[in-house]
Amino acid sequence: MVPCIQASDVTLTFRPKDREAVTAINGLTLEVARGEFVSIVGPSGCGKSTFLNVLLGLLKPDKGEIQLNGKRISGPGEERAMVFQEFGLLPWRTVLANVELGLELKGVAADTRRKRARGLIELVGLTAFENHYPHELSGGMKQRVGLARALVTEPEVLLMDEPFAALDAQTRDLMQTELLQIWDRAKKTVIFVTHSIEEAAYLSDRVVIMSARPGKVKEVLRIGLPRPREYEMRLSPGFNEIKSRIWSTLKEELVTRIGGDGAQR
Amino acid sequence: MRALANFYREREPAILGGGFILSLILAWQSVPSLVSLPQGISLFFTTPVEVIKAFHQLVVQNQIQSHFYVSAVEFIVGLALAILVGLPLGLVMGRSKILDAMLDPFVTAFNATPRLIFLPLLILWFGIGIWSKITIVFVGAVFPLLINTYEGVKNVDRVLVNVVRSFGANEWQTMKTVVLPNSVPYIVVGLRLAIGRALLGVVVGEFFAASRGLGYMIANAATNYKVDVVFVGVTIFMGLSLILTYFVKKLESRLSRWRPETAKNF
Ligand SMILES: Nc1ncnc2c1ncn2[C@@H]1O[C@H](COP(=O)(O)OP(=O)(O)OP(=O)(O)O)[C@@H](O)[C@H]1O
Ligand SMILES: [Mg+2]
Numbered sequence: 113m114v115p116c117i118q119a120s121d122v123t124l125t126f127r128p129k130d131r132e133a134v135t136a137i138n139g140l141t142l143e144v145a146r147g148e149f150v151s152i153v154g155p156s157g158c159g160k161s162t163f164l165n166v167l168l169g170l171l172k173p174d175k176g177e178i179q180l181n182g183k184r185i186s187g188p189g190e191e192r193a194m195v196f197q198e199f200g201l202l203p204w205r206t207v208l209a210n211v212e213l214g215l216e217l218k219g220v221a222a223d224t225r226r227k228r229a230r231g232l233i234e235l236v237g238l239t240a241f242e243n244h245y246p247h248e249l250s251g252g253m254k255q256r257v258g259l260a261r262a263l264v265t266e267p268e269v270l271l272m273d274e275p276f277a278a279l280d281a282q283t284r285d286l287m288q289t290e291l292l293q294i295w296d297r298a299k300k301t302v303i304f305v306t307h308s309i310e311e312a313a314y315l316s317d318r319v320v321i322m323s324a325r326p327g328k329v330k331e332v333l334r335i336g337l338p339r340p341r342e343y344e345m346r347l348s349p350g351f352n353e354i355k356s357r358i359w360s361t362l363k364e365e366l367v368t369r370i371g372g373d374g375a376q377r
Numbered sequence: 378m379r380a381l382a383n384f385y386r387e388r389e390p391a392i393l394g395g396g397f398i399l400s401l402i403l404a405w406q407s408v409p410s411l412v413s414l415p416q417g418i419s420l421f422f423t424t425p426v427e428v429i430k431a432f433h434q435l436v437v438q439n440q441i442q443s444h445f446y447v448s449a450v451e452f453i454v455g456l457a458l459a460i461l462v463g464l465p466l467g468l469v470m471g472r473s474k475i476l477d478a479m480l481d482p483f484v485t486a487f488n489a490t491p492r493l494i495f496l497p498l499l500i501l502w503f504g505i506g507i508w509s510k511i512t513i514v515f516v517g518a519v520f521p522l523l524i525n526t527y528e529g530v531k532n533v534d535r536v537l538v539n540v541v542r543s544f545g546a547n548e549w550q551t552m553k554t555v556v557l558p559n560s561v562p563y564i565v566v567g568l569r570l571a572i573g574r575a576l577l578g579v580v581v582g583e584f585f586a587a588s589r590g591l592g593y594m595i596a597n598a599a600t601n602y603k604v605d606v607v608f609v610g611v612t613i614f615m616g617l618s619l620i621l622t623y624f625v626k627k628l629e630s631r632l633s634r635w636r637p638e639t640a641k642n643f
Contacts, residue, residue, distance in 0.1 A: 168543050188545045200540045204558045204635040213554070214544040245635045265544070 114182045116301045117144040117167070117269065121176035123326075124162055136162040138326035139176070144301060146268075151304045151312035153358065154322030154330075155365050160305045161197075163327070164271045167303065168194050180269070190218070193262035194271040198278065199254040201246040207233060207257050208242040214265040225264075232260040235294070252283035259291070263298070270295075272304045276311070285343070288315060292341060309362070313337075313354045314346055321358060324365045331361050423605040428612070431605035440594070445613070447590040448579050451507050455514025456575045462515075463522030463571075464564065468552065470523070471530025471560075488520045492574070493581055500586045510582040510590070517574035525567030529560025565629045572621050580614065 122140040127133045137159035144150050152160050165171040167178060169188040178185045180192070193214070201210050208229055215225035233242050236256035246254055255275055262270060276284045292315060295302055306312050312319045316335050323330040335354060337345055345351055385392060406425050408414075414422055435441045470477050470484075496513055503509035537555045546554065583592025591610050598606035 165539070170539055170542060188543050190545065192543075194540075194543050196536060196540060198536065200536045202537060202540070202555065202558070204561075206635075213541065217541065217544045217546045217550055217554070247635070247637045 115143040116146040116148070117142070117178065117180055117303070118182075119143075119163075119167075119176070119178045122163070122166060122173045122178060123175035124159075124166060124171060124173045135326040137166075137173075138328055140322075140328045141176075142320060142329055142332075144303065146301055147299050149295060149302045149304065149315055149317045150320060151306055151316040151318075152320045152322060153306060153309060153312050153362060154327060155324045155362070156307075158322045158325045158365070159327030160322065161273055164194065164273050164303065164305060167269075167271055168192055190214075190265050191268040192271060193265055193267035193269075194273065195255070195258045195262045195275045197274045199246070199251075199258045201254060201257055201261075203246050206243050206245055207238060207249070210246070210257055211260045211264055213261060218265070229260070229264055232264050233257075235263075236260045236290070250283075251279050252287060255279065255287060256290075259294070263294070267300070269301045269303070272302065274305055274307060277307065284311075289343070291315070296340060309355050309358045310346065313351065313358060314341060319358055321361045321365075330365065333358060333361075420602060421604050423608060427605045428608045431603070432609045432612075435606070435609060441609070441613075444589060444591045444594045447507060447587075448583065448592065451510040451514055451582070451590065452575055452579050454507075455511040455578065456518050456571060458511070458515045459518035459522055459571055459575070460568075463519040463567070464526050467523040467526025467567075468530055468556065468560070471527045472548070472552065472556065484520065484523065487516075488524060492516045492520070493578075496582060496585055505586040505588060510579060510587065513582045514575045514578035517578040518571035521570035521574060522564070522567040525563045525570070526560055529563030530556055532563070533559045561632050562629075565625065565632065568628075569622075569625050572625065576614070576618060576621075 119140055119142045123135070123138050125133050125135045140159075140163060152163070154160055162171065166173055167185065169185050169192070172186075180189075202213070205213070208226070211229040211233055212225045215228060220228075230239070230242065233239055236259055238253060238256055238260070241249065241253065246257070249257070255278075258275065276287050279287060288311065294300075304312070304315060313335055319333045319335060320329055321331045321333070322328065333354070337351070337354075402425050409419075409422070409424060432441070466480075470480055492513070495516060496509075499512050499516075500509045503512055533556050537559070538551060541551050541554050579590070580592040580595075583590040584596045587593040591613060595607050595610035598604075598610065
């Protein structure tokens, strides 16, 4: 069977004006199966967001390619949607209008998209707030809007760039549970970037550990915990062992980065 | 007594502000009865009552109306043209590197020059009718609009552009859903500046060369020592500026309903 996502040898170099070129990712190869939940962890600046933007079709790799269902990605498409780190909500639009955005840009008729958007707002529990503006919402609510907005076009693949990083611990736990429920019901392929080892281990089928910049896949760990995941699993010795395995691999990269950042460039 | 105190407390700023203006007007009115002005000065002196009389006279003679009409047409047409040109040009200059590079030296040079310099030339070209004034209003108002719109476009949040592009938005849709709304506060600032420049254009243009309009009325009255008529004209301009400022404020708060309260007054 063709994997859902197949990234082969993806390399991308930023060439900003008047500054030195930075190779963000170099030879990244990864396969993701349909319906799989994969997390990516790695040192800051190793190219995680860059990789997601290539997947989204906003950046073109200099070398290598990514295939989606056997077809090369060459631009944005409705099979993919992103949940952005700092929410990325349009501040001048209400919750409802923000969620409608994807359908509006596709030219879906107003009443149809309103209905779909309302359904998703209900799914994330924000019906009472559909006419509020983003600045009137808490961080957790904003990210629920971000999630609803990404789901509205019924994408097959959900890309998430540190979606819960700005949330407090309890809201984060809650959002993780909600995300797993939605994922379980809608059977999406999820690629989830995070800095939290615990989050990666708890949510994922597999955790991808990236090397320091220029980023590539250093190791992939399969998380054998049964589904559905229960909050209590986090307290088990097995879970701790998974965490420490991820941590020890990641630690080598953090050391390289701190020790060799100047020398690399 | 208590009710009176409450009434005062609720309207303190209005009472103090209005009271101060009123007492100034009263003091002004009473100057001739308190001191006897030497002849050289009393020729150029007038009182509020005289000003009101002159105003009434001009209204009866239909003069104010016709001068006002001419100035209003110059102001509105000039400003409307400036909006029609400055806004779209600011938007495309902000988005297109090529147009930006092409037009930037031109815009910078014109913006750095006091635009009233062009008045003599515009009068030569367009005569002393309304078109020389419309063009001077236009060249005054178009640059603040263009430059502020451009700034707004340049300050657009990259993440928001990526959001709409990830949903497949084309350039036009990106403009409509992100770039334009993001520029609104900048455009309003530009509009406020443009209105000031436009009024200046009308007044100076009419001072300089015109046969009608409120600016002409003021200049003409001054030449003929009709100080009360000068004051009528000045008062009308003050009133108009206040009304226009009020409307821009209204527009601003209407367009920024989505912003947190604290950010509203910039
Ligand atoms: N638009 C850009 N222009 C120039 N350099 C860039 C650009 N975007 C990213 N980079 C550089 O590419 C590298 C990778 O950036 P990226 O944002 O992908 O890292 P990341 O892994 O997401 O980091 P973090 O965990 O801190 O979010 C960094 O060194 C960054 O400075
Ligand atoms: Mg990142």
